[in-house]
Amino acid sequence: MWGRETESRHGPRPSLDLARIVDAAIGIADSEGLAGVRMSSVAARVGMATMSLYRYVGSKDELLTVMADAATPEPPALDGRPWRDYLADWTQANRNFLVDRPWLLSLAHRTPPTGPRTLRWLDRALAALAGTELDLGQRINIASTLTGYAATQASLTHSMITVAAATTSAAGDGSITGLADYGDILGQVLDPEDYPELTAAVRSHAFGTAEKWIDDADFTFGLDLLLDGIQALIARRG
Known part of the structure; x- marks a missing residue:
């Protein structure tokens, strides 16, 4: 994750790198959610055997940790602002x-x-x-x-x-x-006697009117x- 691996001089040269594997896993999570991220599904997306992934990450938990960091964008620039x-x-x-x-x-x-x-x-x-x-x-x-x-x-x-x-x-x-539709639905199901303040909040659009x-x-x-x-x-x- 930090790019500080010690590369071995022995054995065949790896056919993939960690970045490609993580990009594939993030693509699956974006389209299917975390439930779709399995070592087998990631391996299939990058075109390799499942066991071969363990040359790059030790476990699915390690993969998820690297995914969380790689999917996070850079923070806003400080630029001397208050x-x-x-x-x-x-x-x-x-x-x-x-x-x-x-x-x-x-x-x-x-x-x-x-x-x-x-x-x-x-x-x-x-x-x-x-x-x-x-x-x-x-x-x-x-x-x-x-x-x-x-x-x-x-x-x-x-x-x-x-x-x-x-x-x-x-x-x-x-x-x-959106919130406007949500407020409309609540207005249809709330009993004013049982939910007096919430009903008043809905009727006054306190939840907002955003679409x-x-x-x-x-x-x-x-x-x-x-x-x-x-x-x-x-x-x-x-």
Whole structure:
């Protein structure tokens, strides 16, 4: 994963490299989800015997670890921006790539960041806060909190899509494509006496009116709460 393997001078020259194998595995995950990623399916995609893969990765778990890092894009450039502007961009970019590749959410809990790209995200967040009075431990905790928020928001997006699909199947009313449709469906099933506040929220479009599931206004509201807390912590330290 770090490109620091010691190459053996003995035996036949490898016909593949790790990057090609990982690209094949990522392609399967993108189209079929993690359930489709098996050593046999990856081997078939690169045109080799399953056992031959073990010359490059020791196990499927190792392959998943390398996949998680390789599928992570580079973090936004810091470019001397104020810490708040940068971390807002950093957190949104984190959320966005998890929305694009939901299978990464399943891998996030398997291991802490260990690859060059995932650790670069952590490094850039720490660098953004370097000019504050916060110590390194606090900065790491801030990065972890913002990472968790990004993952939660991405997971919520996919969960709402799944729930909406189940509701649609039961109601037979067609596809629910976003928050606006979701609110309409809730308005049809909620009993105002049993759910008085939720019914009022639906009727006032408190869930939002976005045609798609990602509502940046809702995301920014929660992110601002976190950034306000960081700003207050910096002020106390100062």
